Every structure is written in C-alpha cells, then in structure tokens.
Amino acid sequence: MxxxxxxxxxxxxxxxxxxxxxxxxxxxxxxxxxxxxxxxxxxxxxxxxxxxxxxxxxxxxxxxxxxxxxxxxxxxxxxxxxxxxTPEEIIRDYRLCVKSRHASILGRMEVMKGRAKFGIFGDGKEVAQVAMAKAFRKGDFRAGYYRDQTLMLALGVIDFYNFFAQLYADPDINHDPASAGRQMNNHFANRLLDENGNWKAQTDMYNTAADLSPTGSQMPKLVGLAQASVLYRNVPELKDFQQFSRNGNEVAFGTIGNASCAEGMFWEAVNAIGVLQAPAVIAIWDDEYGISVPNKYQITKGNLSEVLSGFQREGKKSPGYDIYQVKGWDYPALIRTFVKAAETARKQHIPAIVHVVELTQPQGHSTSGSHERYKSKERLEWEKEMDGIRKFREWIIAQGIATAEELDAWEEEDKQEILRIRDEAWEAFHGPIRQEMNTVLQLIDTMSQGSAQRAALQNVKQNLLRQPVVLRHNVFSAVEQALILTRNENTPARQQLLQRKQENSRVNHRRYDRHLYSEGNDSALNVPEV
Known part of the structure; x- marks a missing residue:
C-alpha cells in the first residue's frame, strides 16, 4: 500500500x-x-x-x-x-527528472569553471514538480522561487537551452525569455504583454509571476493572484474578460521552501488566503534544512504540518484549508495529492497546503557552499538512499514499466543531450564576445606599433588574454584602458577603436537598458512631460 x-x-x-x-x-x-x-x-x-x-x-x-x-x-x-x-508518460516524466538533475549538476560545474557567477538549482525536488505539473492548467498562475526549474520545464515555460542561457545571463531575449539575463539564475517569468504592449490571453498560457530574490516574497503575490479568481467568479462586471479568467476557474500555485515558512510573509499570506477562501495551492518543499539550519531550530516542533493544522477546515461547509502531507519521492501519491488539491481549489475555491516531506538537496543550498560541512554522514547517506529520482526508478522497475537496462540507456542518452544543449547555449552566448575580443586585440596590436605606450598597450592585451573567462565588461575595460593610454595620440587604429567603443555603448544600451518599462503604445513613457 x-x-x-x-x-x-x-x-x-x-x-x-x-x-x-x-x-x-x-x-x-x-x-x-x-x-x-x-x-x-x-x-x-x-x-x-x-x-x-x-x-x-x-x-x-x-x-x-x-x-x-x-x-x-x-x-x-x-x-x-x-x-x-500511460507507461510512456511515466517514462517521459522520469527522463525529464533525470535531465533536470543533470542540468543542475552541470550548472554547478559551470559556476566552478567561471562561466557563470552563481548557481542555485532545483535538484532533489524533481519528482514532486513533475507531479504538480499534472494539476496545472492553462490560465493558472505560479508564484514561486528558484527551486522550480523542473515544474517550469514540465509545463514548457522554459526549455533546457533557456535554463543555461539564464545561468550565463545571456541578454538575448530569444535565449532567455524570462528576463534576457537580467534576473538571478533560476528566477522564472513569462511575458504577459506582446511586443506592442498589449495583453496576451493569459487563459491560453501557463503563467508565472516574475520571481523575486528575497525568500518568502512570492507569498504576497500569491494572495493577489488567488484573490483575482475570487473576483472573476463573483463580480458580474468582470465576466467578459475571458483573456484573463474563465469564471474564476484558475488556481494560483505557490511554492516555498520549509525555512522560508518561518517568515512573517508566509503566515500573513496563509492567513489572508484562508480568510478570502481563495483558490491557492501552496506547496512546501521540505528538505528539513534552511541552508545549514535544521528544522528543529526554526520551526516549532520541527513539523510544519503540525504547526499548520489549525488552518485545516473541519467539514465540507466550514472555511479553512485542505492540508496534505506527502512524501517527495512517492510519484503516485504526489500526483494524486496535487490533482485532488487543485481540482478542489478550482471548483470550490477551497485553498490547499501540500507539505512535501522527505525531500533532498543533493548539491546543497547553492554554489556558495557545501552541505558536507554541516550534514552528518548518516544524513548524507539517507539522502542518497531516499533520493527522489532513485526511488522513482525503483518504482518503475518494480511495476514492470521498464527494465534497469532500458533506464540506463535512456539516462545516458539524456545526459548527452543536456551536455550538447549546454555547449550550444554557451557558444551562442560567448561566441560573439570572443569575436569582439579578437577584434579589439587586433586594434590594440595595430595601435601599439609606433606608439609611445607600446609596452603598456601590450600589457593591456595580455591582461585580457589572461582572463579565465572573458566577458563583455572585460573587453570594454581593455578598450577604455587602451584609449586612456593613447589619449595624446591620433592614429587611424585609435579612431577605429573609439568608434567601436561608441557603437558598442549604443548596442549595450539597447541590450541591457531597454524595456525596463513597457514600450508599447500605452506606455507611461509616452505621456508628455508637464
């Protein structure tokens, strides 16, 4: 059983x-x-x-x-x-979990190699998130945080190319559609406006509010998203806005880590949603740690389900929440729980809290630390044994859905696919930078010929070449140094470098500074100054 x-x-x-x-x-x-x-x-x-x-x-x-x-x-x-x-669906879910895990592993390696500045990933939460995706419908909204990559992948909001592009902070909106490299990695969003600044039909999309870096800050947004469905269902004047809601049938899914549940924003949001009886499904990803701090030091009794139990409704007609606790490695039970919680919220506007326990965090909290420093050997061994993907694999084999040999072959194939996508995303991001660097190096070589600053210019060139990973700011800094060194010289090569700097400044302004506000016809930027 x-x-x-x-x-x-x-x-x-x-x-x-x-x-x-x-x-x-x-x-x-x-x-x-x-x-x-x-x-x-x-x-x-x-x-x-x-x-x-x-x-x-x-x-x-x-x-x-x-x-x-x-x-x-x-x-x-x-x-x-x-x-x-179907068995095919189950295998597809499993393979997505494997791919997402490998993307997390490679993502951490990219940071360690200097290709990315920081990494925080959703490893250990994969199985729970493919289960949640089965309850998500078009028109629904997510207000979540940086552990949710597998959910976003399962819904098709991002793909693995987008995952790596965001890790590299690629400013191409086609590569990182969430924020064009402006957000911290694993901060997700989808675009609610088209290129002309008009509203897209949100009822035809899987929607996610833009993630915020302060932990817990997704919760106030969740209140508003859930309350919107209450208004669309109960206010007659809103019935015609079918591009935003179909009679308030949309669910707002919230995700949060166990440690952030100790924050005031979490409790205020839970209380407000309960008072409003708004259709929210709040998933708590509980791996029993908040970075290095175990639950017993930040959650009363060390058990969120027990602390939250007072919000449980007492009967079908009474207000409150449906509260569930389910193990994060139990694929069938996770699906059943999320589907039931979401459908009750969707039809009856009864909010739910799904406390997902026995989760793991195989790579620790982020690339800034190592969990081997604060977790016991027994805990680390337990995390290996109870890893969600490992348990999912055991269940698939036990049910006769696939053999170990079949899974091994698929896993190797999937790992190679993620490696290929990573390389493609890196080349798309870094190829133009290398090309720009080579052009600048050639101009510096030409400038140094006959220049009184020859030695200093060659030193600028060598400093740029010594960078382990050259980024745009490194190239721009070298250009600035070369121009300052030759400020008293007026050569064709220097003029070319100066023109290149001016053109790149214009390009980078468009690349990094545009669309801070809507630029459509109804943009506030079009209002005449008074």
Whole structure:
C-alpha cells in the first residue's frame, strides 16, 4: 500500500469499474492496476503484449472490457480515479527528472569553471514538480522561487537551452525569455504583454509571476493572484474578460521552501488566503534544512504540518484549508495529492497546503557552499538512499514499466543531450564576445606599433588574454584602458577603436537598458512631460 495522504473527504472523480483486488497489485488479463489506498487510486494501463496504452479509451472515463476466466467483470466495485497515466508518460516524466538533475549538476560545474557567477538549482525536488505539473492548467498562475526549474520545464515555460542561457545571463531575449539575463539564475517569468504592449490571453498560457530574490516574497503575490479568481467568479462586471479568467476557474500555485515558512510573509499570506477562501495551492518543499539550519531550530516542533493544522477546515461547509502531507519521492501519491488539491481549489475555491516531506538537496543550498560541512554522514547517506529520482526508478522497475537496462540507456542518452544543449547555449552566448575580443586585440596590436605606450598597450592585451573567462565588461575595460593610454595620440587604429567603443555603448544600451518599462503604445513613457 502507498502511504496515506489526508484528507480523504474528496469530491467524486471519474469512476472506473474494477473488480475488488485481492492484493494491492492485481493483474487482469490485459491491464495492470495499481491501488494507492482507500479508493484513491492511480491507474496505470498497459497491454503486456504490446506495451502500449489502448487508444479506444476516453480521456476521462475508462470502460473495461477485460475478461477474467472467460467471464466479463460485472458488478465490480467502483473506485475513484484522479488521473490516468500511460507507461510512456511515466517514462517521459522520469527522463525529464533525470535531465533536470543533470542540468543542475552541470550548472554547478559551470559556476566552478567561471562561466557563470552563481548557481542555485532545483535538484532533489524533481519528482514532486513533475507531479504538480499534472494539476496545472492553462490560465493558472505560479508564484514561486528558484527551486522550480523542473515544474517550469514540465509545463514548457522554459526549455533546457533557456535554463543555461539564464545561468550565463545571456541578454538575448530569444535565449532567455524570462528576463534576457537580467534576473538571478533560476528566477522564472513569462511575458504577459506582446511586443506592442498589449495583453496576451493569459487563459491560453501557463503563467508565472516574475520571481523575486528575497525568500518568502512570492507569498504576497500569491494572495493577489488567488484573490483575482475570487473576483472573476463573483463580480458580474468582470465576466467578459475571458483573456484573463474563465469564471474564476484558475488556481494560483505557490511554492516555498520549509525555512522560508518561518517568515512573517508566509503566515500573513496563509492567513489572508484562508480568510478570502481563495483558490491557492501552496506547496512546501521540505528538505528539513534552511541552508545549514535544521528544522528543529526554526520551526516549532520541527513539523510544519503540525504547526499548520489549525488552518485545516473541519467539514465540507466550514472555511479553512485542505492540508496534505506527502512524501517527495512517492510519484503516485504526489500526483494524486496535487490533482485532488487543485481540482478542489478550482471548483470550490477551497485553498490547499501540500507539505512535501522527505525531500533532498543533493548539491546543497547553492554554489556558495557545501552541505558536507554541516550534514552528518548518516544524513548524507539517507539522502542518497531516499533520493527522489532513485526511488522513482525503483518504482518503475518494480511495476514492470521498464527494465534497469532500458533506464540506463535512456539516462545516458539524456545526459548527452543536456551536455550538447549546454555547449550550444554557451557558444551562442560567448561566441560573439570572443569575436569582439579578437577584434579589439587586433586594434590594440595595430595601435601599439609606433606608439609611445607600446609596452603598456601590450600589457593591456595580455591582461585580457589572461582572463579565465572573458566577458563583455572585460573587453570594454581593455578598450577604455587602451584609449586612456593613447589619449595624446591620433592614429587611424585609435579612431577605429573609439568608434567601436561608441557603437558598442549604443548596442549595450539597447541590450541591457531597454524595456525596463513597457514600450508599447500605452506606455507611461509616452505621456508628455508637464
């Protein structure tokens, strides 16, 4: 049996007739069922002969025609099904988790090599986030933080190329559509305005509010996003704004780490959402540490579920939250929990808190430290054993969805894909910088010929070449130094370098300083000065 995830008082889901299984796992002739517990089931359907999902089954209600002992299954017990999954979907989820983990590992390596300045990633939270993605619908909003890369990847808000481009702070909006390199890494956003400054149809998109660096600051935004659905459902004058909401059916998903739950903004937001009865689903990623500080030193009783229990609603008609606790490595239970929490919030405007426990953080908090310095050997060993991807892999093999050999081959293929994408993203970012550097070095060489500052100019050149990773500011600094050294000289090469500096200043202004405000027709920048 899978672990229980409270509460079980849930609205009816599509039902499937199913003969009462004599065991938690029951094999019929053609299909495999996996019972979670107490009528809350994840159903995996697989034809053992073909290994594929039957196309004739509808999207919501599955009618079984399987025969056992040449008899049709009749008068079967019915159980609630929150979602159906094909083996292909499960493998796709697993491979996304593997890719996301490898991207985190490579991301840390890029910082250590000097290609990126800082790295903070979502390793250890992958399985929970592919589960959350299954509850996310177009029109929904996310207010989250820097651990959410797998959720963003699962929803298609970013791809792995975007992930690395943002890590490098690539200023090309096509490479980093979230902020064109202006945000801290793993700070996500999608664009709500088109190029002319007009609103996009948010009900056709997976939406995410721009992340903020101060921990906990996503929570006040979450209140407003959830309250918007309350207003769109209850205010008649808002019904026509279909590009923003369809009758308030949108859920605001919030994510936060366990340590940030000790902050005042978290408790104020939780209270406000509860008072408003706004459709928010708050996921707490709990890996039991806040950087180096364990829960017992920052959370009363060391248990957020227990501290939050007073917000649990007492009955179907009473206000409050549905509060769930689920293990972060338990793929079926995570899906069931998030789907149920989101659908209740969507239909009834009952908020939910999903406390995801037993998560890990394999690389520590960020590239600024090492968790081996403050976690015990026993804790580090536990994190290896309970790693979400490792447990997901064990579950897939145990259910006969794929063999260890198949998973090994896919994992190697996926790692090579992420390596290739990283190299492509780096070349797209750094190639133009290298080209600019080479042009500047040639001009400095030409300037030094016959110059009274020959030795000093060559020193500027060598200092630039000695940089382990040359960035634009290094090239610009070398240009500035060369121009200052030759300020009393007037040569064609110096004039070319000066013109290049002026042109690059204009380009960099457009590259880094534009779109700080909307530049569409309705922009405040178009209002005449008084």
């Amino acid at each position: 899978m672990p229980r995830t409270a509460p079980w008082d849930i609205s009816p889901a599509p039902e499937i007739p199913l003969a009462p299984p004599p065991h938690p796992h029951h094999i019929f002739k053609n299909y495999f069922f996996h019972e979670v517990t107490n009528g809350a089931s994840l159903v995996i359907l697989k034809n053992p002969e073909s290994g594929i999902y039957p196309d004739r089954m509808s999207a919501n209600i599955i009618t079984m025609e399987t025969r056992s002992d040449n008899m049709a299954v009749k008068n079967a017990k019915t159980i609630n099904v929150g979602i159906k999954l």
